Amino acid sequence: MPSSSASRKLKEAGVGFLYLLPALLVLAAFRILPILLSARVSLYDWGMAGAREFVGLGNYLAVLQDPVFWKSLLNTGWYMVFTVPIQLFLALFIAVLLNQRIRWLGAYRTVYYLPVVTSIVAVSIVWKWILHPDRGLLNYILSWVGAGGLRWLQDPRGLFQLVFGDTRNLIPLALRGPSIAMCSLIIMGVWKGLGYNIVIFLAGLQNIPKTYYEAARIDGAGRFRMFRSITWPLISPTTYYVLIMSSIVAFETFAQVWIMTGPPSGGPLSTTKVVMYYFYENSFEFWRLGYGASIAFFAFLIILGLTIIQRLVLERRVHYG
Amino acid sequence: MRLRSFPIHLLLVVCGIAMVLPFFWMLTTSLKTPLEALQFPPTWIPKVFQFDNYLEVFRQIPLWRYMANTVLITFASLTGVLLTGVLAAYAFARFRFPGREILFMLFLALMMIPLPVYLVPSYMILFRLGWIDTYLAMIVPWTVNIFGIFLLRQHFKQLPQDLFDAARIDGCGRFRTLLSVVLPLSKPPLVTITVFNVIGSWNSFFWPLIVTHSDSIRPLQVGLAYFSREQSTNYTLLMAATTMAIIPLILLFFIAQKQIIQSQARTGLKE
16 A cells, blocks of 8 residues: 555656646756856856857956946946936825726726837837937927927937036036937836836825724825825735836836937947946947957846845835735 | 816826827828928917928838838747746746746746847857848847746745646646636736737837848848938938838837736836
8 A cells, every 4th residue: 555655656756757747848958058058158258159268257358347347237227226216206106197087098097008019120110219419399399388399319418417507528427317319218118117106106005994084084194194094004015016017127128229219329428338238249240259258247137136135125125914 | 076187187288298299290290391300489279280291201212122021020029028938937926846946946047137248159150050131130039038038936835735736637738727727727927928029029129230241131120220320411311211210109109018017016016
């Protein structure tokens, strides 16, 4: 009897493993093996023709000393610092409005969601046209209020330079803020991702029991007070999720740069060259695969770091009801 | 009450217009003559509807070919994802074998690794296999969706044990149980995975950009992106091509929007 139970267990393990095998094979070949290989490739001066020379940590050191890498990090940083919070608060605001037991909720949700299902390639092509400096729709609309005339994707000036009227480049490079070209990508990024965040927030808001608000109303709380004391703390797990997701999406920005900026892409004056584009350019245009793998490693560290920091700093404040 | 909701609607409508305006602009430009498209101030509605722009796109690029490529890649990888996903999730949820938890953790950890980390060596592997510039390079690596496995495993785990006991008493084997008991009860996660995967493959750009070189094999997004570089000033044609490229997915969205939005919302919630 015990031996038959042992053999049954063995059989179950074997069959179970068999079920797992297809997924495991694909992952082994196209995830696990590449990740291991990536470490190896990064230690070589590896071109299109294959490994040439072992350089040890040379690629990593070269990346760290490469001013364009730091510039691309700064560019990505500006993009994230603007896109993520704007998107988050705007989405929360709209979701709160939509949650007021309002009519035509479905129609609004559909409209806001449309850019989310549309491909980034299509959206980039359309926005490049909208942002056209002389013929674009955006400058036309801005001209109604006497504004406009910005050259959007072609303008390398920093946002803070423009705001503070710095025409003689007095502000140091790192503090000039995102270039106007980068601001164009930020505007489009907010527009594209807003609907996703709204839908997530709306789902979170609908989970808050209505009785809390009724109780607060009886206690004489106003709208703002209710938002601060009920909605904001109870929605915090959703906020946390949205923050992490949209940070990662923002960090991985690539197609917009390939399609909308330049030529050469990443311009003007490399002010839209984000980390992902820099990685792509080195790996698949210059075919410096070892160098590309090193950049990818730093990109991974940064994403991991962001997740950990957000977890450490924010998770304590998150209220899991 | 009606009156108080007016400012809310006003705000929502203004934001809503901002959301649709780019689509409207795409459509209206796609129907203008090149001359009218460059007019400033621009016209909101074309004076003459230039439907020929759409035909001209087909004369310039093999758009049908791009679409067919995308459809093929989308369905092939979806089939793979559903097959590998159901089997793997069933193993994780309903079998006992040594190393099960460790393997599952490994899968989840793999999900955290961003694309650039495995892109360069994946390219090398595909190159070795002679798969660069073939459909295989765009399909096979994407026949597993770890997040899908995760969703299905959660779902399989919470199915009542009684169902499985009853199936066994009725003489069902494990595989038969999966087919006739588990799968019919798993529609929501399967729909969610299908939705994510179809949208994901239809819109994917980075990977196919890198693993394809010839025009005939390019999926829609890559073909469209190259077209936008080659015809960077031909806005009427670009907008016509873009309109056609997004129509299939927009249609799908209108048909299945409830499932799509619910799927997205559900996955965003803490388990």
